[in-house]
Amino acid sequence: MATITQIRGALLEEAVLFLLNKIGYDTIDLNRAPRRDSEQMRSGHSGLEVRGRGTWHQIDAFAIWRHSPAFMYPLKLIVEAKCYNARRPVGVEVPRNVIGVLKDISENYFTLRRRQGRFHAPRYNYAAAIFSTSGFTSGAIEYALAHQVFLIQYENVPAIQPLIDAIQSFDDDCLVTTGREAISATRGILRAWLNNLELDQRHEYALSQRGIQLLRGSVTRACRNIRGSYFGMLQGRWPLHLLMDEPLPPAAFEEDSISCKLLGEESGEWRFVPMYAERGGERWFELEFSLPPLVAELVEQNWDDPVAVAAAKQQHFSYIDLSGVIGGVRRNIRLELDRDWLRRYLGRRDF
Structure with a gap:
């Protein structure tokens, strides 16, 4: 039964x-x-x-x-x-x-x-x-x-x-x-x-x-109603499902690499947003996600694993390779994130 x-x-x-x-x-x-x-x-x-x-x-x-x-x-x-x-x-x-x-x-x-x-x-x-x-x-x-x-x-x-x-x-x-x-x-x-x-x-x-x-x-x-659905790989190996009510705006992705920051310390509802865009503007987006705590700890502990670091600059930036349709075109985008975001996620998340 x-x-x-x-x-x-x-x-x-x-x-x-x-x-x-x-x-x-x-x-x-x-x-x-x-x-x-x-x-x-x-x-x-x-x-x-x-x-x-x-x-x-x-x-x-x-x-x-x-x-x-x-x-x-x-x-x-x-x-x-x-x-x-x-x-x-x-x-x-x-x-x-x-x-x-x-x-x-x-x-x-x-x-x-x-x-x-x-x-x-x-x-x-x-x-x-x-x-x-x-x-x-x-x-x-x-x-x-x-x-x-x-x-x-x-x-x-x-x-x-x-x-x-x-x-x-x-x-x-x-x-x-x-x-x-x-x-x-x-x-x-x-x-x-x-x-x-x-x-x-x-x-x-x-x-x-x-x-x-x-x-x-x-x-x-x-x-x-989940009109924005994107899957990404954190550091090339840890999966994330990044979600939005609306699709990602094409204006935000004139380039294939976008600098982002983390929001959600107060609410516990974590999201990545563009570093150089104003809320409500045509380049603004909020990608919501949840990362299992143990996975977050493993990522933090193995941050500088040479297998996961594709280039020297990634020793200072976390990255998520995101795949999805943006503006009707299939895109592969890299979200670059300040290394500090993961420590903030680990330090503030209510486990």
């Missing part, structure tokens, strides 16, 4: 997939997948299944990056999301399960034909990210980082809080059926409404009228 917590997690996963689409990821749907992927994906009893080296794995939230760089296989991303109640962080069992799946499907090599026989080769690079509305335990962070699984948390991020509140209001009264059918139905309905896809009418029979109205109304509306 599916719990309401599992269903809320599924709804958050669909919202994350929608936000990932804004920067260049496409949700993998078996019905629209290329024929060459048929040997590694199938429709299982409870949804999409992906073939690993040892067995098949159910992966409900799966995305592929549209723009593969040179010298890399296309990137596929496993998305796992948990929408727990406040003060219940994600424990180590979640990354442990994700890592097992990631390892198995990464080691599944496929047969390629040539004139004189066959040989085995990889077809994709695989990565995994875990998203949480309530943070992570220290054990979960350490285990995930050790196995290169990315962690994103949404605590104290105003731009996404209406969506979290809407998902949290989805309760047992929203359901008619139980089990995996309920998860598939809620996931399918939200995916269809967010992406203007044809709705499978069978899914509606799994939800009460209240559930249907909640998904069609407040959940869909709150997700679409």
Whole structure:
């Protein structure tokens, strides 16, 4: 039987997939997948299944990056999301399960034909990210980082809080059926409404009228109201989801490197803003974010790691490489930040 917590997690996963689409990821749907992927994906009893080296794995939230760089296989991303109640962080069992799946499907090599026989080769690079509305335990962070699984948390991020509140209001009264059918139905309905896809009418029979109205109304509306969604890598290795109610203004990015400062000491709602722009002006923006405390400590302690420092000047500046659409154009931007910001974040954040 599916719990309401599992269903809320599924709804958050669909919202994350929608936000990932804004920067260049496409949700993998078996019905629209290329024929060459048929040997590694199938429709299982409870949804999409992906073939690993040892067995098949159910992966409900799966995305592929549209723009593969040179010298890399296309990137596929496993998305796992948990929408727990406040003060219940994600424990180590979640990354442990994700890592097992990631390892198995990464080691599944496929047969390629040539004139004189066959040989085995990889077809994709695989990565995994875990998203949480309530943070992570220290054990979960350490285990995930050790196995290169990315962690994103949404605590104290105003731009996404209406969506979290809407998902949290989805309760047992929203359901008619139980089990995996309920998860598939809620996931399918939200995916269809967010992406203007044809709705499978069978899914509606799994939800009460209240559930249907909640998904069609407040959940869909709150997700679409996040018009600025950008993913970045702090120091080239630590992921951040940077959010805004409105898209980034093109006028602020005439150059590819922007100096920023940190705000949020008083409220605890942290955001990066441009160093040389006036509030309310055409170049002003506020990118909201949340960084797990242990990750912030690790970044601070390893600041001058030569692997993470791409050039001498970065020994004095933190940087975030941000990817997203700005003014209708896909951009890769570097936000340069005074080194002091991280110490302020660590010193003032209420852990």
